[in-house]
Amino acid sequence: MTRDRIVTRKELPEDRVETASAGASPLRPQRLTEYIGQPELVEKLKIGIAAACTRSEAMEHVLLHGPPGLGKTTLAYIIANELQTSAPRITSGPALTRPTDLVSLLTNVQPRDVVFIDEIHRMPTAVEEYLYSAMEDFVVDVVTGTGTHADSIRIKINPFTLIGATTRSGLLSGPMRARFGIVHHLNFYSEADLLTILKRSASLLAMAFEPGSLEMVARRSRGTPRVANRLLRRVRDFALIRGTGTLTAELAVGALDLEGIDDRGLDPLDRRFMMILARDYDGGPAGLDSLAANMGEESDVLEDVIEPFLLQSGFLRRTSKGRQLTAAGWAHLKLSPPAQTVENELFE
16 A cells, blocks of 8 residues: 555655664764755855844744755754754644644743644644734734624744644745745755765765665655665665675665666555556547546555656656656666657657
């Protein structure tokens, strides 16, 4: 099932177990100096944090958007640490179902605290409107009573920094987006950055490895640190049981092959999607609903879970007529595209 995929970018219960043993250091970096990748964002945050600390004020609000698993929650913890405040108060858009939920959260923040709202684009409009005055003026207006007995009470709250995270920034309203001082899109990580992250994690896990072994993991991590650390724990177990405990390139490949993850990071569900498109639709174009029915999945699962990495890898393209395999996609399947497909690509 899609929710059990090891290469999913969404957080799994195993991702919350971030220590090798009691008292071990967490894999999650604690400071900006430990954070790998996203150099432009890191520089923006360094300046914003330094300015806020110099003025003893709350840092301006931050909106982070991009695919899951790229470090948005980690950055919330880092910002709180750098501002020398308590741990961030974490919630999500769907959890804030009523304005009172938001009011309860904000009236308990301490000066310069960090509030992190994941999936902020899914916050109800009625709740979002309460957040406007809280972000701008650090007040919330609570309406009591109904009809002619209705009254508004203005409650002052402590200055805070809101960090909003979303995978779909296009669904955010204009007024909400305009209230963030720092807006940044998180990019997928290069293999070099993932390798640096894996070396750090292996050190924290007291894991022995040979040169070239972690490169195998980085190559198949789909540009995502969360996936990289998850795969690292799998190959560590494999090396312990099938080897001497030291990870070699051969053991890394064996562990990842056992999980069905190929040399480009595709898993069986990715390859099944591509194979159905190649076998049943001659490579496309094919409609998303038709593909979903053929695979026995919901269309939004294909669009949100499977397609993004195939598009990123250049194996799939979206056209006005539907989804279509690219020449690279055919080559990865080790199949020859129909002659008509080749002609179409030559003239595009």
